[in-house]
Amino acid sequence: MSRRVVVTGIGWITPLGHDIEQTWRRVLNGESGVSPTMIFDAKTFPTTFSSQVKDFDLKKYLSPEEYEEHKSVSRQAGFAVAAAKMAWKNAGLDQFGALDRTHAGIYLGGGEGPLDFGNFAKAAIEGWDYETNHLDSKRWAEVAAACLHAETEAEQDPNMAAGHISTLFGLEGPSFNTLTACAASTQAIGEATNMIRYGDADVMISGGCHSMIHPLGVTGFNLLTALSNRNDSPTTASRPFDRTRDGFVLGEGAGMLILEELSHAQKRGATILAEIVGYGSTADAFRITDIHEDARGGIAAMRMAIQDAGVSLTDIDYISAHGTGTAENDKIETKAIRGVFGDHAPNVPISSVKSMMGHLIAAAGACELITCILAIRDQVLPPTTNYENPDPLCDLDYIPNQKREANVRTCLSNSFGFGGQNDTLVIRSFE
Amino acid sequence: MPDLAASFANEGTEAIMNKKRVVITGLGVATPVGIGIDETFDALVEKKSGVRRIEAFDPSSFASQVGGEIHELNVGDFIFKKYKRLAKVMARDIELAVAAAYLAIRDGGLKSKCLVERGEADAVNIDSTRFGANIGAGLICADLSELAEALSKAAENPEDRGNRRFSLSKWGEAMRNLTPLWLLKFLPNMLACHVTIVHDCQAPSNTITCGEASSHLAIGEAFRTIQRGAADICICGGAESKINPMALLRPALWGRMATNRNDAPAQACRPFDSDRGGMVVGEGGGLLILEEYEHAKARGAKIYGEVCGFGASQNNSNWFKPQADGRALRIAAEKAMADAGVKTDEIDVLNPFGVGTREHDAGEAAAIRTMFGARTSQIPVIATKGAIGNNGAGSGAIDIAVVVKAMERGVAPPSLNTDTLDPDCDINVIRNDPIDLRAKTALTFAGAMSGGQTGALVIRRIES
Numbered sequence: 103m104s105r106r107v108v109v110t111g112i113g114w115i116t117p118l119g120h121d122i123e124q125t126w127r128r129v130l131n132g133e134s135g136v137s138p139t140m141i142f143d144a145k146t147f148p149t150t151f152s153s154q155v156k157d158f159d160l161k162k163y164l165s166p167e168e169y170e171e172h173k174s175v176s177r178q179a180g181f182a183v184a185a186a187k188m189a190w191k192n193a194g195l196d197q198f199g200a201l202d203r204t205h206a207g208i209y210l211g212g213g214e215g216p217l218d219f220g221n222f223a224k225a226a227i228e229g230w231d232y233e234t235n236h237l238d239s240k241r242w243a244e245v246a247a248a249c250l251h252a253e254t255e256a257e258q259d260p261n262m263a264a265g266h267i268s269t270l271f272g273l274e275g276p277s278f279n280t281l282t283a284c285a286a287s288t289q290a291i292g293e294a295t296n297m298i299r300y301g302d303a304d305v306m307i308s309g310g311c312h313s314m315i316h317p318l319g320v321t322g323f324n325l326l327t328a329l330s331n332r333n334d335s336p337t338t339a340s341r342p343f344d345r346t347r348d349g350f351v352l353g354e355g356a357g358m359l360i361l362e363e364l365s366h367a368q369k370r371g372a373t374i375l376a377e378i379v380g381y382g383s384t385a386d387a388f389r390i391t392d393i394h395e396d397a398r399g400g401i402a403a404m405r406m407a408i409q410d411a412g413v414s415l416t417d418i419d420y421i422s423a424h425g426t427g428t429a430e431n432d433k434i435e436t437k438a439i440r441g442v443f444g445d446h447a448p449n450v451p452i453s454s455v456k457s458m459m460g461h462l463i464a465a466a467g468a469c470e471l472i473t474c475i476l477a478i479r480d481q482v483l484p485p486t487t488n489y490e491n492p493d494p495l496c497d498l499d500y501i502p503n504q505k506r507e508a509n510v511r512t513c514l515s516n517s518f519g520f521g522g523q524n525d526t527l528v529i530r531s532f533e
Numbered sequence: 534m535p536d537l538a539a540s541f542a543n544e545g546t547e548a549i550m551n552k553k554r555v556v557i558t559g560l561g562v563a564t565p566v567g568i569g570i571d572e573t574f575d576a577l578v579e580k581k582s583g584v585r586r587i588e589a590f591d592p593s594s595f596a597s598q599v600g601g602e603i604h605e606l607n608v609g610d611f612i613f614k615k616y617k618r619l620a621k622v623m624a625r626d627i628e629l630a631v632a633a634a635y636l637a638i639r640d641g642g643l644k645s646k647c648l649v650e651r652g653e654a655d656a657v658n659i660d661s662t663r664f665g666a667n668i669g670a671g672l673i674c675a676d677l678s679e680l681a682e683a684l685s686k687a688a689e690n691p692e693d694r695g696n697r698r699f700s701l702s703k704w705g706e707a708m709r710n711l712t713p714l715w716l717l718k719f720l721p722n723m724l725a726c727h728v729t730i731v732h733d734c735q736a737p738s739n740t741i742t743c744g745e746a747s748s749h750l751a752i753g754e755a756f757r758t759i760q761r762g763a764a765d766i767c768i769c770g771g772a773e774s775k776i777n778p779m780a781l782l783r784p785a786l787w788g789r790m791a792t793n794r795n796d797a798p799a800q801a802c803r804p805f806d807s808d809r810g811g812m813v814v815g816e817g818g819g820l821l822i823l824e825e826y827e828h829a830k831a832r833g834a835k836i837y838g839e840v841c842g843f844g845a846s847q848n849n850s851n852w853f854k855p856q857a858d859g860r861a862l863r864i865a866a867e868k869a870m871a872d873a874g875v876k877t878d879e880i881d882v883l884n885p886f887g888v889g890t891r892e893h894d895a896g897e898a899a900a901i902r903t904m905f906g907a908r909t910s911q912i913p914v915i916a917t918k919g920a921i922g923n924n925g926a927g928s929g930a931i932d933i934a935v936v937v938k939a940m941e942r943g944v945a946p947p948s949l950n951t952d953t954l955d956p957d958c959d960i961n962v963i964r965n966d967p968i969d970l971r972a973k974t975a976l977t978f979a980g981a982m983s984g985g986q987t988g989a990l991v992i993r994r995i996e997s
């Protein structure tokens with residue numbers, strides 16, 4: 103008998119707030135976390151705005167001793183540590199002395215830490231030989247060795263957040279980091295669920311963290327023309343499923359969940375927030391840049407997750423869409439939902455909280471799954487904001503602009519990554 | 534300390550119903566000593582070193598100037614004609630993964646889309662929807678020359694080296710010197726992305742980014758995926774190149790590099806040797822074909838061995854320094870053995886990471902001694918880094934391919950430069966010359982030098 107996996111704790115740091123209730127309240131109010139970019143001077147970039155975490159202070163989440171030990175974290179790993187602390191406490195694990203730490207692990211979708219761009223650029227231009235037009239690696243290494251910091255460089259590896267969090271809680275169980283672009287934290291939660299289901303662990307911290315709001319991150323997405331250029335109106339720039347959408351809005355943050363084997367949670371009297379019942383993961387195997395036009399990968403991932411959950415299509419009360427706000431994603435995701443749900447598709451409420459939070463990249467899936475858990479708790483669905491102009495290619499119910507009260511028992515959450523990575527989770531109220 | 538082995542007595546994945554057996558049916562490696570598993574294995578047995586002075590760029594002002602570099606690898610040889618235009622958006626790490634994938638699929642007798650497109654097979658013999666990928670990747674450093682050239686266009690006072698200053702406001706325009714697809718060259722999941730496109734793998738696909746532990750964790754996860762029936766075949770392992778200026782500089786900042794043998798590159802990396810002084814960088818890719826046992830039998834595949842146990846753990850003492858007692862390695866290894874249902878006295882060949890730093894090697898040796906006690910001196914240990922260096926995410930899969938090949942051939946290669954075994958590393962490292970190996974069950978493990986993630990696998994030989 104497959105073991106059941108429940109969520110017993112949640113925590114997040116998002117552009118809309120630093121705790122569960124604040125972010126959730128603002129999501130339900132349809133508020134935007136988007137503003138001109140302040141982390142660096144982006145005024146000459148094609149996109150000058152982003153969805154940033156404001157006024158974050160890691161000290162608030164750690165004891166002075168813990169802070170001293172972990173203060174070297176990168177920006178995104180700091181978000182991760184804070185969100186993990188929040189989730190750990192929310193799950194009551196800070197009060198539980200009997201945890202078997204060899205069976206408690208972590209599975210993150212952690213992004214790479216931001217490059218130390220100022221020093222990196224300094225070394226690059228000082229190492230550049232303008233006469234011969236090539237990089238003088240001898241000169242580069244002299245400058246780079248002098249200006250790059252050992253600690254800052256070390257914290258850039260994508261698995262460092264998992265290392266910090268494991269050390270913080272003393273975990274010795276399985277420890278993984280996946281980085282499948284925008285699908286990473288949904289994939290992490292799915293794989294962590296399987297680890298508990300099939301006996302590799304009893305408790306897993308799972309989720310994701312990312313910040314690509316740095317000069318090279320924005321450069322990369324701007325070159326791909328993936329970002330919205332609506333520089334004159336940042337708060338209305340993220341417009342998933344709207345006909346005038348012109349790209350996604352880059353966000354940052356972290357979302358963390360405590361996943362636990364059901365009897366383990368019950369034995370220690372934990373409050374159960376929801377049950378993870380289904381997971382599907384596929385590869386498009388099509389192109390590095392485009393999604394397969396028939397949406398075959400997204401369809402297969404959703405079907406796999408629904409089948410894994412053992413629920414019927416009419417059981418799905420809400421879809422938390424990947425809904426990035428790029429022309430292609432929203433059109434093909436709509437096609438995928440139609441492909442899976444057929445004639446029932448128009449009856450299923452769908453929204454994209456990226457319209458308010460922006461796209462948290464590797465952290466997106468985890469934060470969106472948390473909104474599903476809160477939707478189940480409060481029996482209310484978050485809206486897709488900035489939805490003004492219907493698109494004939496996106497013709498489903500996107501919960502436009504206003505939250506909606508509803509009976510919410512089972513939710514499906516999609517994440518699709520660059521490179522054709524498709525991941526879907528199904529989550530249900532615990533009964 | 535409580536007995537770890539006893540605490541995992543009930544370890545395992547009984548919760549998987551109708552658990553499938555998983556076998557290894559293909560090996561693909563690209564290493565500094567050979568392109569292909571037989572070429573690599575022969576070179577290791579012949580004690581050839583792939584570590585030389587770095588040629589890809591001038592290393593003369595780096596602390597360590599040597600590395601395991603692959604000089605002859607043309608990615609065009611491993612893809613099909615229509616795909617060749619995409620070779621220009623492949624970082625070196627992607628090229629290595631794509632090469633290893635082709636080699637593994639060929640070795641496994643599989644007829645993928647790529648082989649059909651190349652005219653090497655008449656029809657695909659794989660169900661794409663049951664063919665997955667799980668590929669470990671490193672922190673892929675952007676091609677420094679390409680990026681530096683673009684950055685150089687955003688400098689103020691470029692003519693005056695002492696007063697050059699990077700201008701972010703000029704960068705908004707200068708960034709256009711990069712190719713539009715620039716970001717896609719360097720995302721870690723692009724290894725799996727290209728491999729899944731080239732060979733048409735549509736089943737679960739993942740990218741594990743856990744440094745040196747990536748391959749073991751990716752293979753372990755692929756093992757579980759097939760065990761529970763979510764795929765029939767999985768191409769898994771990892772690839773990484775550390776032959777670039779950033780990857781050569783960063784570990785030097787952390788004091789991990791061998792720096793005193795720049796004049797004798799082939800002797801620089803000395804796993805478990807008394808005189809070892811650190812790691813050397815390398816590049817390489819290793820991918821294995823894991824396959825459900827009945828599926829492999831039905832198609833008459835050559836079966837190298839069975840993956841029979843997996844364990845994972847985390848160094849919870851420090852995310853950046855190894856544990857002196859190798860505790861996390863032991864937890865992973867004990868879990869893998871319990872999962873496989875084998876006792877320590879059934880393990881007859883060992884494969885630690887053996888990177889050549891004082892602390893990492895000593896921690897691994899301590900873990901082995903604690904687990905195997907008096908038997909330690911009888912179990913041969915295969916260590917490869919002396920010959921090929923540390924290529925991070927790809928290292929584990931290359932090691933496993935070598936171990937599997939050693940069990941098949943009945944001979945195991947020596948660890949280069951383990952001339953005088955360090956008394957602190959009192960394990961039975963195969964030294965000086967190859968040995969005859971009669972081994973049935975191997976234990977292999979690796980831990981991320983940065984991050985502390987740890988994975989272990991138990992592999993059993995199957996007589997074909």
